[in-house]
Amino acid sequence: MNAPVLSVRNLVTQFDTRAGTITAVDGVSLEVGPGEVLGIVGESGSGKTITGFSILGLIDKPGRIAGGEVLLNGQDLRKLSDRAMARLRGDRIAMIFQDPMMTLNPVLRIDTQMIETIRAHRDVSRSRARDMAAEALALVGIPSPVERLRTYPHEMSGGMRQRVVIAIALMLEPDLIIADEPTTALDVTIQSQILSEMQKLMAQRNTALIWITHDLTVVAGLAHRVAVMYAGRIVETGPVDALLDHPKHPYTRGLISSIPSSVPRGERLVPIKGMTPSLMNLPEGCAFAPRCPRASETCRKARPDRQDLATGRSLRCFHPLEEAS
Amino acid sequence: MTADTPLRRFVADFLASPLAVIAGLGLLAIALTALFAGIIAPQNPYDLAQIDILDGSLTPGTEGFGGFTYWLGSDEQGRDMLSAMIYGLRISLMVSFIAVTSAVAVGMVLGLLAAARGGWVETLIMRIVDIQLSFPALLVALLLLASLGKGVDKVIIALILVQWAYFARTVRAAALVEIRKDYVTAARAAALPQWRILFGHVLPNVMPPVLVIATVQIANAIAIEASLSFLGVGVPITEPSLGLLIANGFDYLLSGRYWISFYPGVALLVTLVCINVVGDHVRDILNPRMQR
Amino acid sequence: MLAYLIRRLGQAFLVMAVMATIVFFGLFAVGNPVDLLINPEADLAEQEETIRRLGLDKPVHVQFGYFLAGLAQGDLGTSFVHNRPALELILSRLPATLELAFLGILIAVVLGIPLGMIAGLKPEAPYSKVIMAGSVVGFSTPNFWQGLMLIMLFAVFLGWLPAGGRGDTVDVLGIPVSFLTWDGLSHLILPALNVAIYKMSLVIRLTRAGTAEVALQDYVKYARARGLSPVRVVGVHILKNILIPVVTVLGLETGNVIAFAVVTETVFSWPGIGKLLIDSIGLLDRPVVVAYLMLTVFLFVMINLVVDIGYSLLDPRVRVKGGRS
Amino acid sequence: MTALLSLQNISQTYVSSPDLAERIANLAGANYQETRVRAVNGVSLKVAEGEVLGLVGESGCGKSTLGRMVVGVETPSGGTLSWRGVALEQMTTQQRRAWELEVQMIFQDPFASLNPRMRVEQIVGEAAVIHGLIRRSERRDYVADLLTRVGLNADVMSRYPHQFSGGQRQRVGIARALALKPRLIVCDEAISALDVSIQAQVLNLFEDLRQEFGFAYLFISHDLGAVEHIADRVAIMYLGRLVEIGTADEVFENPRHPYTRALLAEAPRLDRRGHSFTPIKGEIPSPLNPPPGCAFHPRCPLATAACKTGVPDLREGRDGRRTACILEQEEVA
Amino acid sequence: QTLTAGFASEPSSVDPLYHNLGPNNATRKHMFEALVGEDANLGIVPELAESWETSDDGLTWTFHLREGVKFHDGGDFTARDFLYTACRIPNVPNSPSSMAGFIKSAETITAPDDMTIEVTTAVPYPLLLTDFASFGVVSASANGHDGPVEYTKDGCPGIDSYLDSNAYNDGTATIGTGPYKFVSFTPGESIVVARNDDYWGDAPYWEQITIRPITNAGARVAALLAGDVDVIEKPPVQDLERLRNDPKVNVVQGASSRVIYLHFDHVGEPSPGIEGTDGKNPMKDLRVRKAISLAINRPLIVDRIMGGLAVPARQLVPDFMRGTDPEIALEDPDLEEAKRLLAEAGYPDGFKLVIGTPNDRYINDSKIAQAVAQMLTRAGIQTEVDAMTASVFFSRRNNYEFSLYLAGWGASGAGMASPLRALVASQDKDKGLGGTNRGRYSNPDLDAIIEEALSTVETAKHDELLRQASRIVVDDMAILPLHFEVTPWALRAGLTMDPRADQHTVLTTVRPE
Numbered sequence A: 001m002n003a004p005v006l007s008v009r010n011l012v013t014q015f016d017t018r019a020g021t022i023t024a025v026d027g028v029s030l031e032v033g034p035g036e037v038l039g040i041v042g043e044s045g046s047g048k049t050i051t052g053f054s055i056l057g058l059i060d061k062p063g064r065i066a067g068g069e070v071l072l073n074g075q076d077l078r079k080l081s082d083r084a085m086a087r088l089r090g091d092r093i094a095m096i097f098q099d100p101m102m103t104l105n106p107v108l109r110i111d112t113q114m115i116e117t118i119r120a121h122r123d124v125s126r127s128r129a130r131d132m133a134a135e136a137l138a139l140v141g142i143p144s145p146v147e148r149l150r151t152y153p154h155e156m157s158g159g160m161r162q163r164v165v166i167a168i169a170l171m172l173e174p175d176l177i178i179a180d181e182p183t184t185a186l187d188v189t190i191q192s193q194i195l196s197e198m199q200k201l202m203a204q205r206n207t208a209l210i211w212i213t214h215d216l217t218v219v220a221g222l223a224h225r226v227a228v229m230y231a232g233r234i235v236e237t238g239p240v241d242a243l244l245d246h247p248k249h250p251y252t253r254g255l256i257s258s259i260p261s262s263v264p265r266g267e268r269l270v271p272i273k274g275m276t277p278s279l280m281n282l283p284e285g286c287a288f289a290p291r292c293p294r295a296s297e298t299c300r301k302a303r304p305d306r307q308d309l310a311t312g313r314s315l316r317c318f319h320p321l322e323e324a325s
Numbered sequence B: 001m002t003a004d005t006p007l008r009r010f011v012a013d014f015l016a017s018p019l020a021v022i023a024g025l026g027l028l029a030i031a032l033t034a035l036f037a038g039i040i041a042p043q044n045p046y047d048l049a050q051i052d053i054l055d056g057s058l059t060p061g062t063e064g065f066g067g068f069t070y071w072l073g074s075d076e077q078g079r080d081m082l083s084a085m086i087y088g089l090r091i092s093l094m095v096s097f098i099a100v101t102s103a104v105a106v107g108m109v110l111g112l113l114a115a116a117r118g119g120w121v122e123t124l125i126m127r128i129v130d131i132q133l134s135f136p137a138l139l140v141a142l143l144l145l146a147s148l149g150k151g152v153d154k155v156i157i158a159l160i161l162v163q164w165a166y167f168a169r170t171v172r173a174a175a176l177v178e179i180r181k182d183y184v185t186a187a188r189a190a191a192l193p194q195w196r197i198l199f200g201h202v203l204p205n206v207m208p209p210v211l212v213i214a215t216v217q218i219a220n221a222i223a224i225e226a227s228l229s230f231l232g233v234g235v236p237i238t239e240p241s242l243g244l245l246i247a248n249g250f251d252y253l254l255s256g257r258y259w260i261s262f263y264p265g266v267a268l269l270v271t272l273v274c275i276n277v278v279g280d281h282v283r284d285i286l287n288p289r290m291q292r
Numbered sequence C: 001m002l003a004y005l006i007r008r009l010g011q012a013f014l015v016m017a018v019m020a021t022i023v024f025f026g027l028f029a030v031g032n033p034v035d036l037l038i039n040p041e042a043d044l045a046e047q048e049e050t051i052r053r054l055g056l057d058k059p060v061h062v063q064f065g066y067f068l069a070g071l072a073q074g075d076l077g078t079s080f081v082h083n084r085p086a087l088e089l090i091l092s093r094l095p096a097t098l099e100l101a102f103l104g105i106l107i108a109v110v111l112g113i114p115l116g117m118i119a120g121l122k123p124e125a126p127y128s129k130v131i132m133a134g135s136v137v138g139f140s141t142p143n144f145w146q147g148l149m150l151i152m153l154f155a156v157f158l159g160w161l162p163a164g165g166r167g168d169t170v171d172v173l174g175i176p177v178s179f180l181t182w183d184g185l186s187h188l189i190l191p192a193l194n195v196a197i198y199k200m201s202l203v204i205r206l207t208r209a210g211t212a213e214v215a216l217q218d219y220v221k222y223a224r225a226r227g228l229s230p231v232r233v234v235g236v237h238i239l240k241n242i243l244i245p246v247v248t249v250l251g252l253e254t255g256n257v258i259a260f261a262v263v264t265e266t267v268f269s270w271p272g273i274g275k276l277l278i279d280s281i282g283l284l285d286r287p288v289v290v291a292y293l294m295l296t297v298f299l300f301v302m303i304n305l306v307v308d309i310g311y312s313l314l315d316p317r318v319r320v321k322g323g324r325s
Numbered sequence D: 001m002t003a004l005l006s007l008q009n010i011s012q013t014y015v016s017s018p019d020l021a022e023r024i025a026n027l028a029g030a031n032y033q034e035t036r037v038r039a040v041n042g043v044s045l046k047v048a049e050g051e052v053l054g055l056v057g058e059s060g061c062g063k064s065t066l067g068r069m070v071v072g073v074e075t076p077s078g079g080t081l082s083w084r085g086v087a088l089e090q091m092t093t094q095q096r097r098a099w100e101l102e103v104q105m106i107f108q109d110p111f112a113s114l115n116p117r118m119r120v121e122q123i124v125g126e127a128a129v130i131h132g133l134i135r136r137s138e139r140r141d142y143v144a145d146l147l148t149r150v151g152l153n154a155d156v157m158s159r160y161p162h163q164f165s166g167g168q169r170q171r172v173g174i175a176r177a178l179a180l181k182p183r184l185i186v187c188d189e190a191i192s193a194l195d196v197s198i199q200a201q202v203l204n205l206f207e208d209l210r211q212e213f214g215f216a217y218l219f220i221s222h223d224l225g226a227v228e229h230i231a232d233r234v235a236i237m238y239l240g241r242l243v244e245i246g247t248a249d250e251v252f253e254n255p256r257h258p259y260t261r262a263l264l265a266e267a268p269r270l271d272r273r274g275h276s277f278t279p280i281k282g283e284i285p286s287p288l289n290p291p292p293g294c295a296f297h298p299r300c301p302l303a304t305a306a307c308k309t310g311v312p313d314l315r316e317g318r319d320g321r322r323t324a325c326i327l328e329q330e331e332v333a
Numbered sequence E: 001q002t003l004t005a006g007f008a009s010e011p012s013s014v015d016p017l018y019h020n021l022g023p024n025n026a027t028r029k030h031m032f033e034a035l036v037g038e039d040a041n042l043g044i045v046p047e048l049a050e051s052w053e054t055s056d057d058g059l060t061w062t063f064h065l066r067e068g069v070k071f072h073d074g075g076d077f078t079a080r081d082f083l084y085t086a087c088r089i090p091n092v093p094n095s096p097s098s099m100a101g102f103i104k105s106a107e108t109i110t111a112p113d114d115m116t117i118e119v120t121t122a123v124p125y126p127l128l129l130t131d132f133a134s135f136g137v138v139s140a141s142a143n144g145h146d147g148p149v150e151y152t153k154d155g156c157p158g159i160d161s162y163l164d165s166n167a168y169n170d171g172t173a174t175i176g177t178g179p180y181k182f183v184s185f186t187p188g189e190s191i192v193v194a195r196n197d198d199y200w201g202d203a204p205y206w207e208q209i210t211i212r213p214i215t216n217a218g219a220r221v222a223a224l225l226a227g228d229v230d231v232i233e234k235p236p237v238q239d240l241e242r243l244r245n246d247p248k249v250n251v252v253q254g255a256s257s258r259v260i261y262l263h264f265d266h267v268g269e270p271s272p273g274i275e276g277t278d279g280k281n282p283m284k285d286l287r288v289r290k291a292i293s294l295a296i297n298r299p300l301i302v303d304r305i306m307g308g309l310a311v312p313a314r315q316l317v318p319d320f321m322r323g324t325d326p327e328i329a330l331e332d333p334d335l336e337e338a339k340r341l342l343a344e345a346g347y348p349d350g351f352k353l354v355i356g357t358p359n360d361r362y363i364n365d366s367k368i369a370q371a372v373a374q375m376l377t378r379a380g381i382q383t384e385v386d387a388m389t390a391s392v393f394f395s396r397r398n399n400y401e402f403s404l405y406l407a408g409w410g411a412s413g414a415g416m417a418s419p420l421r422a423l424v425a426s427q428d429k430d431k432g433l434g435g436t437n438r439g440r441y442s443n444p445d446l447d448a449i450i451e452e453a454l455s456t457v458e459t460a461k462h463d464e465l466l467r468q469a470s471r472i473v474v475d476d477m478a479i480l481p482l483h484f485e486v487t488p489w490a491l492r493a494g495l496t497m498d499p500r501a502d503q504h505t506v507l508t509t510v511r512p513e
């Protein structure tokens, strides 16, 4: 594997709330290489979004990044000044948000928002920036891009808007794009349109992509590698085929077997019992222990450390599932 | 997680801000003072038998002929300013409270009706609301009082007329949102009677914004009443509100007899600040988007 | 747009009609202006003669009929007191009020919006609390009391500014304005401040609430994620969004100031329409009161129109197309 | 056997006509027109006792509207809705009441579907008391029983909705529906807002309740996987119309309508790895101004000139499969 | 030298004949002069007429005009102008209160020559001079009339239209003979006048005078203290103490002819606002009226409410005016006697009473009413105050809605005759009597005396009749005078002025001390 574009080590992000400190991201480590698509999956509240924001340095009060390092092409972003970080955002790392309805500023035209992004990072004339913007729109398959530039976000459908956001992300040819559930709010047909565009573009440009989602089926089709998050930690990572076909963490298996199509019609699903814990009072040991069918005393006492397996996989579990299962 | 009712949550959130607590306590004290004015006030300033013109215009702290001490001085009629203020507070609060509660009642019923009925009922009500709101409150009150004449009751009527529209609009807007929510659909799917859905399900959920506006409007009502009294069309001279006391004292401002206007002014200011602080805070708590 | 105009005008017409009718009959019920106008020495015969001369001997509905007939010819009646067409009387006072209102609003906006944004962006900072405390006090003090205090402080004790009146005026396009001469301006400052303090508190509160809310929106975070400078994020993305409610309220408030100026004009002897109204109510000068009313409604409608148009400029989602309930 | 629910040619059209001001403006030459949204357009289907009918379609195609008409919170603007063979218009008050209670609904948003200011006991038990199914004094026990059935502890009865997680709320919503002893439950995207693991739990619960009480479901969803899992028959909707209906096996194994095929082809699946997505083109049209002819023709890979003009009905084809596609039907002819 | 003055109210027009009201008349005195003048105590002095005499039957008055008087436009003042003025008086378009009453008594007005005016009356009329002192003389030519003028009661031949007040407000017709010339009138803002260098009398001191209406009393004082204005009228009495002690301010004050009085409802049965009398109207009982008078401590009101700025009153005009009886002394308040009288009248436990009062018309009006209420309550009459704005008050009073009300009367130079005929003479439209007698007091004996006095030209006899009438009023408690207002003015230190009994602010008398 080439040198990773992004490498996150032991990232910890905490929120100081009135009721106490919440550790939303708890020692997350991950790597993405050029042209690679890393899927991060996990249930709601598992810390996927916060991980993304932490990488970008966009954690607001009362939150703070409490530890770890974020290396982009070997440079530690946490050591950068605010201004330097701002220069990087949108240029070297771009982010795509979940809800296309909320992401674009409703009172500014598309061209304003695209041009301001370009001119924040490149010293180009306004008209050159406009051309760049039009090109980017054309790239993501928006018909008649020059006219589209003059419209306001609300004049477009959700799918169109998400394409604009993707165009903005691609415009400056970043090294890394973080996409936070960008298709969850869209319809199946539109979702697959966008997935197909993304797939093509990433391959062309060799851009690293982190795709955050709660939908394993999307990850299955898109990602090269997958990281599964639970309660702020990555509990399992690995290449997509290996991880989905032979999950080692009971949680990963639980997620897979919760998908209706995973069992034949008429059979009962085998869901994970219980519900996601509140980050405020996590159990002492493994956070998944209370819901885990394989949990032992050890699991309730101690937190499992990360084990790296030979096959490019890693795991945090005392009682991993056997390969054969 | 136990017994965490919406009310308790609200109270807990409220207590989290020391400023709001102080203002809330201040408001409570003010309300109690007004409520028990008859017991607390050293004198009944409306009882002409109790006041003596011989004790007129005394400086604060002076002892009058009857051996009565005027802690905040007296006005030219020999009225104890402290008592006058307490009673004035009572009038001010009573006027605004009655006016706002009535306005809430009227506005709520009409707003709910508009939201639930739609069609021409809604159009009619909302057009009247628009008209009402496009007109400055003070002006409406002024003209109304000019045509109705003076009196506490008339001021209240004027204030209700001025304020109901705010509530009607708020309630309708909130109710339209609530009515579209699935819990209302569920209630309708369960074939609950219409009135029960409106008053049992929708109404409690539109109360928070109404409460917020109500606090603001109480402050507003007090201020409008004060302004009306200042302009000479408010409450009658014999039952002065704080505003009227200030207006009367205005004549004395330059005379050195500052206390006739100054203390009522301070009392009014403190009351309004307390209400507004509490109102602001309540709004912050109830606004889900401001919540962390 | 056309329907919107029609709706607006229809509404205005309705208000004018209703209010004019109520006030017409209301003032009739209050009393007889002749009791005030006539010299007390006048004997009964003379009183009757005057009543007849002013047309007040007719039954009220007949008087109303005359009024309507006059209205049809664009005649709003003639002041009982001043023997001038009511409209002309009011228009001659209008510039003073407009000048006061606009300067007041200007001060409120120029100071209020930045202060409110500061308080909204850093709600926990001490200076924000000071701003908010100030605005609560400003918002809570009755207007007339503020006016008195301003006079006491700046005119009586410090002697810096005059205590009331309008001062020298210069004609601009035939309209007398005072802000162009030093003397006029010095007379204008205190009353304008009196108007401004309350409005400013209001603007601060609105801006703060708006800023606090908008700052949490996805599109603001997205703007930062694109690497835009804080100045641009705050000055364009946040500002443009909070201007919408501020403009709406201010529009209504401008109308309010024009009508509300009663108090300020009384305290500062400012020769505007507010004072004219109060005096006319006091003298039961019905034509003036009724004309005043119709003119204010008209003004309100015009202002609301301007506000709505400004609104649609600021917020492309709102089209002045008709629906507005 | 008469079907429990039968819809014949049912439609819902939302009309907003110009108001007075707009009409006056029209006189002056402006052009304000009546807008008609045909949210549901001539849908016919039946649901038998104990049957699960899955209803699939893209956003805005009228699924919810259809569901709301079935539970009776909206009155159809055209067509006939019959319950146990009796048409809505012919129902006696009793029959009507019975229909109202026997059809209940479960909603998508677990936050909005429970009144935040009521305790669970009241949320679940209120309607039963009002309709005289139980007495007020029996409410506690009744609600306790229902809660246990949906897998909640009976002592959550005195809690408020915000004290629950999404999945638990959904269970409360189910208990509320159960309280009226329904025969048909309309699930409008009832699992879409939940986490996968919770989705599975709720799906299982639906299955269990069906086993226990023999409910019929109208299961509205855009999640093909879930529908495939739970439904006996499936109906596919596009822009207010049914385009295909059939048993789950038929539809999923052998879809006939090009839209159904596209849907199935695009649905991401666990076993489709690294495949390149080949999406259906175009945007979802608006019901405000639907395309002429077959509404799907602008996006249809097979569209011919005939599709641009002819409006296909839902008709039985060769093997008894019902689709609304001119091409399919031509084949028959 | 320019002078700026703050007035409490603004004239409705600068047309001297448009509106017979205080501010108009005060403003008029700067620019227009009358045939005869009134001095500070309202005594008659020569003005445009240098001298006059009455015929023996008292029916013909001859005025000899002053020579060499010029209007501001340079035209000469002649008898023609006076005749024109008389013609215009009843015909001012839309006048809300015309001056017609002042020439009503004149049967004919003629000009035997340019410098003489002859007036005849139907009956002897002693108040003619006072009437003629009350209106300013306008210029016929400035009003667009150049030919000769002939006055008749039914209109003036050859003149069919008259300028309306707007022609005066813009200055075109505001041409008088007075010490100041019109410069500008901006309603709500200012009236500016400039010195008339051709004035026949003493040259006025100020080159230019600006009058600004500042209706709010506090604001007026503030304006003076801030140096915006040099003189203000009606500073609030409560501020006077402070103003007197302020070295930057000089306070001037003078007795006025304005009496503040209580009027009883002499007719109503039951009378509005009275409770606890079984429907009877106690005000009809002299003993009750006496009791009320005795219960009121006038000096205390003067001291506490008026800050000493008033003179306790028993008669309707102050002593320095015509027709008062010096014998009538102030009575001392006597609470016990009041209670006794009440008991005697059959009200040992008193009754309930409402006093009506305006709250923005006279100095401290509603405060006085409150003090009265307090005093009556002490005597056993539970009294409430119903205070309201003047417009409402006068309408209600004129509808007889009060059994006791507070009001004021500023007597003209006619002295006692002025309040007698307006306030206590029986209402009689034809005779022009009882115009403001809203207590509907009616006493035929009194009426007879008043009528006789009003047709007696001979001064001594006229005054004696007035004294008789005043005694009856006092004895019968027809009306209850409380006090005479003393009018204060506040000026910048170093300036002084002459106070006037009619309370008019005439700035020509302002001068350095």
Ligand SMILES: Nc1ncnc2c1ncn2[C@@H]1O[C@H](COP(=O)(O)OP(=O)(O)OP(=O)(O)O)[C@@H](O)[C@H]1O
Pocket (backbone or CB within 6 Å): A015, A017, A022, A024, A042, A043, A044, A045, A046, A047, A048, A049, A050, A051, A061, A062, A063, A214, A279, B292
């Ligand atoms: N401002 C905040 N204050 C306190 N806690 C927060 C804040 N923002 C996020 N959290 C907590 O951090 C945790 C992780 O949140 P995050 O948004 O990353 O979840 P997610 O995996 O993206 O979930 P979803 O699928 O719902 O988007 C959550 O449990 C949330 O409660």
Ligand SMILES: Nc1ncnc2c1ncn2[C@@H]1O[C@H](COP(=O)(O)OP(=O)(O)OP(=O)(O)O)[C@@H](O)[C@H]1O
Pocket (backbone or CB within 6 Å): D014, D037, D038, D039, D057, D058, D059, D060, D061, D062, D063, D064, D065, D066, D287
């Ligand atoms: N009250 C209404 N007035 C006007 N149009 C309406 C109304 N209710 C629904 N519609 C329109 O009818 C169409 C169908 O709406 P419906 O909610 O049934 O769609 P849906 O298939 O449930 O979509 P989703 O998957 O987004 O829930 C939509 O275009 C919607 O905008």
Ligand SMILES: [Mg+2]
Pocket (backbone or CB within 6 Å): A048, A049, A050, A180
């Ligand atoms: Mg997230």
Ligand SMILES: [Mg+2]
Pocket (backbone or CB within 6 Å): D063, D064, D065, D188
């Ligand atoms: Mg739906």
